[in-house]
Amino acid sequence: DIPSLQDVLADDFRIGAAIDARDIADPSAQLLGKHFNQITAENHMKPDAIQPTEGDFTFDAADELVDYAEANGMETYGHTILWHSQVPDWWFQYPEGHAEAGEPLGSSDEDRQIMLDRLEAHAGALAEHYGDRIWAWDVVNEVISDNNAEIHRHSRWYEIFEGPEYVSHAFRIAREQFDAVGATDVKLFINDYGTENPGKRDNLYNLVADMIADGVPVDGVGHQTHISLNTSIDHVEQSIEKFAGLGVLQSVTELDVAIGAPGEGEEFPQYEARLIEQGHYYRDLFAMYREHADQLESVTVWGLHDGRSWLRSLTEPRPLESPLPFSDQLRSKWAYWGIVDPGR
Ligand code: G3I
Numbered sequence: 001d002i003p004s005l006q007d008v009l010a011d012d013f014r015i016g017a018a019i020d021a022r023d024i025a026d027p028s029a030q031l032l033g034k035h036f037n038q039i040t041a042e043n044h045m046k047p048d049a050i051q052p053t054e055g056d057f058t059f060d061a062a063d064e065l066v067d068y069a070e071a072n073g074m075e076t077y078g079h080t081i082l083w084h085s086q087v088p089d090w091w092f093q094y095p096e097g098h099a100e101a102g103e104p105l106g107s108s109d110e111d112r113q114i115m116l117d118r119l120e121a122h123a124g125a126l127a128e129h130y131g132d133r134i135w136a137w138d139v140v141n142e143v144i145s146d147n148n149a150e151i152h153r154h155s156r157w158y159e160i161f162e163g164p165e166y167v168s169h170a171f172r173i174a175r176e177q178f179d180a181v182g183a184t185d186v187k188l189f190i191n192d193y194g195t196e197n198p199g200k201r202d203n204l205y206n207l208v209a210d211m212i213a214d215g216v217p218v219d220g221v222g223h224q225t226h227i228s229l230n231t232s233i234d235h236v237e238q239s240i241e242k243f244a245g246l247g248v249l250q251s252v253t254e255l256d257v258a259i260g261a262p263g264e265g266e267e268f269p270q271y272e273a274r275l276i277e278q279g280h281y282y283r284d285l286f287a288m289y290r291e292h293a294d295q296l297e298s299v300t301v302w303g304l305h306d307g308r309s310w311l312r313s314l315t316e317p318r319p320l321e322s323p324l325p326f327s328d329q330l331r332s333k334w335a336y337w338g339i340v341d342p343g344r
Pocket of ligand 1: 086
């Protein structure tokens with residue numbers, strides 16, 4: 001019997017997987033239950049899933065995952081309250097009954113108030129429904145720009161507020177709503193990818209530092225960590241060290257390590273060599289994470305196994321991208337062995 005990830009990492013941090021309903025049916029469920037002690041809903045807790053039409057909340061798919069987690073002694077990490085993607089169209093339009101119903105919102109005070117009321121209703125419904133059954137939420141996701149000079153992502157949220165103030169509003173509203181139902185321990189995270197990129201990292205850091213200075217209730221930083229074999233582990237580490245200085249909680253929220261699909265005409269041994277290289281990469285990455293266990297609440301892989309990786313469904317198909325510790329056949333890869341047996 002091979003060691004479980006959760007036992008090996010028990011003294012360090014929780015180990016999570018992003019899942020949907022497919023993953024809680026056998027044989028996937030056996031793999032999930034053996035190795036992981038936390039889940040994130042890959043899609044079922046996003047705004048479009050929770051509130052497809054205004055005021056109409058649909059929790060069934062998300063509940064199935066939370067119920068499963070509780071029945072199996074796992075924690076649930078909430079993803080996500082405010083995002084620019086997978087948010088229903090109505091959210092950025094004038095409501096029914098308004099003279100301009102269905103038209104895009106502008107950026108007047110009235111329009112901003114509509115956005116804030118919607119945020120309050122949405123966060124309030126999540127708080128009411130889940131209370132403290134979900135220990136942390138990504139309150140905002142991906143608000144930092146990929147253009148480091150621009151700093152803030154110029155999303156519809158940003159446009160309507162003509163700046164980043166909506167981020168602070170989101171944390172204050174979420175805190176109020178969770179506190180109102182007695183869920184005062186629920187932790188509020190800001191989540192982003194590319195936090196290992198020093199320029200983007202510093203922009204995120206400055207935003208979080210400013211919010212803390214202003215008394216905005218932000219508890220944690222989520223490092224998505226969609227990386228590849230070319231990503232510097234030193235950069236991943238420097239980011240954790242930098243945020244440690246702010247005294248915030250940290251989690252790795254969406255880890256995967258892309259190795260590229262087998263190239264046209266590439267011989268099998270070359271591809272196998274990349275899988276081995278990936279094993280060494282996971283080994284070194286987790287050795288670093290474990291050194292920073294005091295800083296990390298949890299490390300989550302974005303998909304239970306390679307066959308469930310989002311990288312396989314990008315518009316440009318990458319059918320054999322294999323970024324995770326377990327293979328399509330649910331076998332333990334070199335990446336898994338790198339985590340549990342770093343002596344290899
Ligand atoms: O549910 C519909 C289905 O009804 C429809 O027939 C089908 C046809 O394309 O699409 C289904 O929706 C898909 C959805 O996943 C659920 O499977 C969307 O097209 C697809 O775009 C969506 O992809 C998700 C992606 O976020 C969308 O932004 C991925 O599964 C999910 O892994 C990915 O996760 C994100 C994190 O939330 C944030 N960080 C980056 C990460 C990777 O992109």
